[in-house]
Amino acid sequence: MSKVILKGFIIVPESYLGDVKEELINHKQLTLAESGCIAFDVVQCSTNPCRFDVYEEFIDRDSFERHQARVKVSVWGKVSANVERHYEILE
Numbered sequence: 209m210s211k212v213i214l215k216g217f218i219i220v221p222e223s224y225l226g227d228v229k230e231e232l233i234n235h236k237q238l239t240l241a242e243s244g245c246i247a248f249d250v251v252q253c254s255t256n257p258c259r260f261d262v263y264e265e266f267i268d269r270d271s272f273e274r275h276q277a278r279v280k281v282s283v284w285g286k287v288s289a290n291v292e293r294h295y296e297i298l299e
Contacts, residue, residue: 210268210269210299211246211265211266211268211299212265212266212268212269212271212272212297212298212299213263213264213265213266213297213298213299214262214263214264214265214272214295214296214297214298215262215263215264215295215296215298216261216262216294216295216296217253217259217260217261217262217294218250218259218260218262218288218291218292218293218294219258219259219291219292219294220258220259220260220288220291221258221290221291222258224287224288224290224291225257225258227287228260228287228288228291229252231283231284231288232250232260232284234283234284235250235279235282235283235284236248236249236250238278238282238284239264239275242271242274242278243271243274244266244267244268244270244271244272244275245264245265245266245267245271245275246265246266246267247264247265248263248264248265249261249262249263249264250262262295269299
């Protein structure tokens with residue numbers, strides 16, 4: 209099995225920025241604690257505060273899919289429902 213990498217960025221509507229930044233702390237901790245997570249980083253852009261660069265790495269497709277399923281039902285999933293996602297997934 210090969211690892212899965214998701215990389216790209218999200219654009220957060222300004223009206224959700226505070227909620228997203230607040231929940232991002234918890235989301236990072238939970239993701240890094242997941243079985244199969246190798247790396248997870250979400251960084252706010254210094255020139256555009258509504259843009260966050262995203263990098264995720266998981267040991268295999270199963271780990272990545274479990275992460276996606278958890279996110280959908282999490283607080284992060286609710287808070288980030290209206291963000292614009294620009295990702296590529298590499299295997």
